[in-house]
Amino acid sequence: MNKSILFTENELVTLLKTNNKAAYEYLYDHYAPALYGIVRKIVKDDSRADDVMQDSFIKIWKHMASYDAEKGSLFTWMLNITRRTAIDKLRADCKFENDLKWEAVRENDLGNHAVFTPAPATLDLKSIVEKLLPEKKQLIELVYFEGYTHEEASEHLCLPLGTVKSRIRNAMKELRKVFDVSSPTAQFA
Known part of the structure; x- marks a missing residue:
């Protein structure tokens, strides 16, 4: 041209x-x-x-x-x-x-050294987390139950790191309300 x-x-x-x-x-x-x-x-x-x-x-x-x-x-x-x-x-x-x-690890892949013994106080924690909004629940499960770092969760879900941190912070605030029995709002809104 x-x-x-x-x-x-x-x-x-x-x-x-x-x-x-x-x-x-x-x-x-x-x-x-x-x-x-x-x-x-x-x-x-x-x-x-x-x-x-x-x-x-x-x-x-x-x-x-x-x-x-x-x-x-x-x-x-x-x-x-x-x-x-x-x-x-x-x-x-x-x-x-x-x-x-991010493939799931099967239980038989872990071997005998990977034994999970939950504390009695957390036995019903998963059912409480189930009540969170899906986007918050997913992050809590990844970070607290599956051991992901915030950065790994961000990469895994293709979300900005700031969004991941904000959602986790908000989810933790909601969970604290559930465990604060003296609070009049000790349940999810």
């Missing part, structure tokens, strides 16, 4: 909506480097970033007719598509990796 050609955004959009090859080459040449930098910060891997860029430009090409200049600039529209594609890729990869890494 002739590198000396310059388009205004309106001209470029008009040509893109007619599937003009030169306009798509121009679009890629002028926008891909900035988009790639953002994708690379999200997925943190060149190979994944290349896949995201390819998927993003296919989506841009397929959905060009839906672009509305009144809602924002062409770059912002493309950035949103690319960012969502990168996040979707990251989540899909994270789920796939977690499915591989």
Whole structure:
């Protein structure tokens, strides 16, 4: 493509909506480097970033007719598509990796040295935890019953570490209310 050609955004959009090859080459040449930098910060891997860029430009090409200049600039529209594609890729990869890494350990794999003797005071703790909201219950089970660290739970569930810590803190507050028999709210709301 002739590198000396310059388009205004309106001209470029008009040509893109007619599937003009030169306009798509121009679009890629002028926008891909900035988009790639953002994708690379999200997925943190060149190979994944290349896949995201390819998927993003296919989506841009397929959905060009839906672009509305009144809602924002062409770059912002493309950035949103690319960012969502990168996040979707990251989540899909994270789920796939977690499915591989986090297998349940069977009791017969543990051997004789792994004996669990619960304290009498905690015998009914699991039934109390069952009353928590599912997202809190899952974290309490991972961290307190299965021995995950907050970071491991964050990776396993593909949640930000801050979200994991907040949910655990809130769940612990709810559990404290249950065990505080002097409290008038000694049960779940």
